[in-house]
Amino acid sequence: MRFAWMPAAAIHGSISATIRLMPPLAETNLDPDPFLQFAGWFREAIEAEIPLAEAMTLATADSDGRPSARVVLLKGFDDDGFLFFTNYESRKSRELAENPRAALCFWWPVLQRQVRIEGDVLRLSSGESEAYFATRPRGSQLGAWASPQSEVIPGRQVLEETMVELIGRWADAPIPRPPHWGGYRLNARSIEFWQNRDDRLHDRFRYTRVDRAWRIDRLAP
Numbered sequence: 001m002r003f004a005w006m007p008a009a010a011i012h013g014s015i016s017a018t019i020r021l022m023p024p025l026a027e028t029n030l031d032p033d034p035f036l037q038f039a040g041w042f043r044e045a046i047e048a049e050i051p052l053a054e055a056m057t058l059a060t061a062d063s064d065g066r067p068s069a070r071v072v073l074l075k076g077f078d079d080d081g082f083l084f085f086t087n088y089e090s091r092k093s094r095e096l097a098e099n100p101r102a103a104l105c106f107w108w109p110v111l112q113r114q115v116r117i118e119g120d121v122l123r124l125s126s127g128e129s130e131a132y133f134a135t136r137p138r139g140s141q142l143g144a145w146a147s148p149q150s151e152v153i154p155g156r157q158v159l160e161e162t163m164v165e166l167i168g169r170w171a172d173a174p175i176p177r178p179p180h181w182g183g184y185r186l187n188a189r190s191i192e193f194w195q196n197r198d199d200r201l202h203d204r205f206r207y208t209r210v211d212r213a214w215r216i217d218r219l220a221p
Helices: 008-013 034-047 091-098 126-133 138-146 156-169
Strands: 055-061 067-073 081-087 101-108 113-123 181-195 203-210 213-219
Touching: 034 101, 034 113, 034 181, 055 081, 055 091, 067 081, 067 091, 081 091, 081 126, 126 181, 138 156
Parallel strands: none
Antiparallel strands: 055 067, 055 101, 081 181, 101 113, 113 181, 181 203, 203 213
């Protein structure tokens, strides 16, 4: 099979009608606090009605350095980091147990913006995981019990039959949090904000934690 290049004009032309022209990213309009800078960009992504603006690529690696990546949903952030929830027996969780460092990447094409985050990852407390689990839709709560995430299964019917059994088990009762399900916090050590500019001369600013402060550097595109 012969590889064919996709013309750049065709790629960009297909989404040009939806792109919003954002002002250049300059040193003078950066917040000194990267979490406040992220909060502003995230709010603008929500206001732009970007579908699943909270979707982020989570990259992990095992103890041998073999990487893997998948899209998860941001469930909160604070001055310490970024929160997500998952099955503690999944591949991502096994890799985080071996190598508790990860990277996140947000991509908001309508705004032509990207945010990259790197840091150490810690499990949330049982109380924090319990509190969030209680807010999930009932179907999602059942799904957390039904799916042996990342394991090989013989067919979809296994999941569907398990769901039927679980619905009957907790028909008139609250659904408890599975012991194998909970949250993580990525404690950010580096946060990069990327804004598209013409001729591939994009604006890139990286915040790096230095003790209790943040250093800001402009990076070449």
